[in-house]
Amino acid sequence: MTDNQQNHAPVAQWIEQQPSKLLVEGSIPSGRAMKSAAPYCRVVSRWLAGVGLSLLLSAMFFSSSGFAQDAPAKKKPAPVVDVVPPLRLDDSDECLQIGRVSGTMFRVPKHYDLTQPLDVTMDLKSLDPTNIKNLRVAYFSPNVPTSRQRGTVVIIMGRAEYIENYCDVISYLRGNRYGVLIYDLRGQGMSDRILPKKEPHFYDKGYVDNYQDYVNDHNLLIANFRSSLIRPLYLIGHSLGGHVALQIMLQEQAKLDADKQYRTPYKKIVVLAPLWKLHGEWAMRPLLSTMGYLAGGDAFFPTQGPYRPAQFFLNKKTHSAERFYRYNAMIAKKKSLRLGGVTYQWLRATLASNDDLWQQVMVDKKLIGNTIPLLEMNAVGDRVVDAATAKQMGQNIGNNTLVDLPDYKHALLQEDNPRLQKVFDIMIDFFNQK
Numbered sequence: 001m002t003d004n005q006q007n008h009a010p011v012a013q014w015i016e017q018q019p020s021k022l023l024v025e026g027s028i029p030s031g032r033a034m035k036s037a038a039p040y041c042r043v044v045s046r047w048l049a050g051v052g053l054s055l056l057l058s059a060m061f062f063s064s065s066g067f068a069q070d071a072p073a074k075k076k077p078a079p080v081v082d083v084v085p086p087l088r089l090d091d092s093d094e095c096l097q098i099g100r101v102s103g104t105m106f107r108v109p110k111h112y113d114l115t116q117p118l119d120v121t122m123d124l125k126s127l128d129p130t131n132i133k134n135l136r137v138a139y140f141s142p143n144v145p146t147s148r149q150r151g152t153v154v155i156i157m158g159r160a161e162y163i164e165n166y167c168d169v170i171s172y173l174r175g176n177r178y179g180v181l182i183y184d185l186r187g188q189g190m191s192d193r194i195l196p197k198k199e200p201h202f203y204d205k206g207y208v209d210n211y212q213d214y215v216n217d218h219n220l221l222i223a224n225f226r227s228s229l230i231r232p233l234y235l236i237g238h239s240l241g242g243h244v245a246l247q248i249m250l251q252e253q254a255k256l257d258a259d260k261q262y263r264t265p266y267k268k269i270v271v272l273a274p275l276w277k278l279h280g281e282w283a284m285r286p287l288l289s290t291m292g293y294l295a296g297g298d299a300f301f302p303t304q305g306p307y308r309p310a311q312f313f314l315n316k317k318t319h320s321a322e323r324f325y326r327y328n329a330m331i332a333k334k335k336s337l338r339l340g341g342v343t344y345q346w347l348r349a350t351l352a353s354n355d356d357l358w359q360q361v362m363v364d365k366k367l368i369g370n371t372i373p374l375l376e377m378n379a380v381g382d383r384v385v386d387a388a389t390a391k392q393m394g395q396n397i398g399n400n401t402l403v404d405l406p407d408y409k410h411a412l413l414q415e416d417n418p419r420l421q422k423v424f425d426i427m428i429d430f431f432n433q434k
Contacts, residue, residue, distance in 0.1 A: 124220060135217055136184040136191045138163050139225075140170050142177045150431070151267070152179040152229040156218060156241030158411070159206060160339040162189035164330050168323075169413050172424055178431075179230050185240070186217055188339045195298055204306040204340030207298060211353035214244045215251070222265055232267035234431055238413055239385065242274025243353065250360055253370055268373045270427055272412045276393050277354055277386040288347055297345030304341025307331070316383040318409050320416040327414075361393050370398040375430045377423065379408035401430065 124135050142149050153173050155166060163182050170180045184191040187207055194209070195202040208214065226233075237245030252264045278284065287302065309328040312321050331338045342350075360366045376394045378387045387404075394402050403426060408415060412423050 124217065134192045135186060135221065136163065136189055137221065138180075138182050140174055140180045140182075142174045142179050144177050146230065148177055149179060149230045150177045151232045151234060152181055153234045153236055154222070155180065155182040156214075156235070156237040156244050157182070157185060157189075158239030158241050159185075159342075160188060161185075161238075162330075162337045164334075164337065165327055166413065168420065176428055178234070181221075181225060181229065183217075183221060186213060190336050199298055201300075201306050201340065204338065205298065205300065206304075206339055206342040206346045208346055208349050210349050211244065211247065211356075214240075215247050218244065218248060226265055233265050235266045235269045236272070236427075237270070237274065238272045239410065240275050242271035243276070243357070245269055245271050246274060246276075246357060247353070249370070249372060249374065250357075250366060252372060253367060256371060257369075264372060266372060268375070268431060270375045270377070270430065272377050272423070273379050273382055273385055273387075273410050274376065274390055275350070275354070275385050276357060277389040278350070279383050279386050281351065281354070281386065284347060285351065288344065288351070291344075295344055297348065298343055300340075301342050301344055301347055304343070307338040307340040316409055317411040318414045318416070319419065320414060323414045323416075358393070361396050365396065367397040370400070372399065373430075373433075374400040375403070375427065376400055377403045377405055377412060377426065379410055379412060380404050380406045381408070382410050384410040 123133065155169070157163075157166065162184055166182060170182070173180050186192065187194045193203055193205075194207050195205055199205070222233075235245055235248070237243070249269055252266065255262045256264060284301075291302070309331075310324075312324045315324055318324050374397060376390070376397075378390045378394075380387055382390075391402060391404065394400055405412065405419075405423075408419055413420065415423065
């Protein structure tokens with residue numbers, strides 16, 4: 001991080017929305033009809049009460065978790081600005097210009113010249129006919145001779161994030177002589193959306209058919225770029241990306257166990273506030289099982305909706321007002337970066353993959369003999385993912401360095417400068433260990 005610092009407080013745009021009103025009309029039944037229907041009414045009322053409780057608990061979770069934007073404020077609160085270093089990437093002090101987008105997208109050749117930064121879409125469909133068309137990819141070189149480069153860091157981001165949101169991380173890693181390969185996950189950022197365009201709010205809906213799709217996308221990306229990247233490779237996953245990184249780690253360890261000659265592409269793996277289990281997940285499961293099949297997988301989960309700017313004082317992601325408002329300011333300038341709330345199917349796929357991780361790590365003990373060095377950092381008071389479960393599962397992984405971070409929020413890489421510097425220091429020390 002540079003010593004030259006400046007105040008940086010982009011102004012988020014606030015969108016006012018009026019609450020919708022639901023009016024239910026019906027005729028008043030006779031006393032005899034009411035008496036005969038009383039037993040049925042009691043059953044229905046109890047079911048509705050259960051659904052109502054689940055809705056209330058889900059609303060409490062999602063309003064605090066950061067998976068959905070909070071309701072906009074009538075008056076914008078005065079932001080508390082922390083000091084942020086200049087966001088200089090490729091001779092540009094504008095974080096929005098991180099990829100130097102030329103306005104034209106093109107396919108990534110099998111051996112792309114990685115001496116220059118790129119911001120392109122990789123045609124996954126040409127590699128796998130069943131896949132989505134475009135995955136947005138960016139690479140940033142460390143601006144030092146190849147002989148002095150320490151390797152390449154591959155970043156798997158969290159839900160609703162995008163490449164530009166990682167400008168601080170990219171700048172820091174490049175300053176430490178690491179190249180960075182990063183991409184927008186399918187269904188978010190400027191990668192292709194999965195739902196058809198005819199679907200209402202298709203662009204805003206957080207949707208995935210199966211978490212294995214995330215893993216497959218990543219493996220195709222590495223297969224396409226591996227021969228051109230400076231080695232060794234380091235893998236960083238945050239939140240949802242941490243979950244994907246752990247699934248990749250399971251697959252890599254299985255290959256190492258089955259074939260002693262196999263060489264994994266990753267020297268070390270870092271997971272930050274990984275999604276092992278959602279905070280308040282127990283309240284979502286009954287609602288998903290009762291209403292999910294009626295509403296359909298592509299419908300927004302209750303309390304979820306299209307993107308709207310959030311309020312800082314309610315957020316559970318970061319202590320940094322500057323980085324919080326910058327997230328929305330970037331979307332205001334480039335609206336294609338936006339993503340709204342989650343759908344029933346996204347949540348169904350998430351819970352299924354959470355259960356799969358639990359089975360493989362806690363029951364089958366598949367990572368007890370893990371040989372890939374792992375660093376797991378958890379925010380002790382995390383209100384998005386369950387930090388206690390993350391620590392419990394992390395203790396069942398061999399070769400794992402567990403770090404608890406008190407007084408941190410969920411987005412460890414979007415925290416204020418003192419907290420972020422500590423995360424960087426721990427991570428770089430881990431990379432440098434032999």
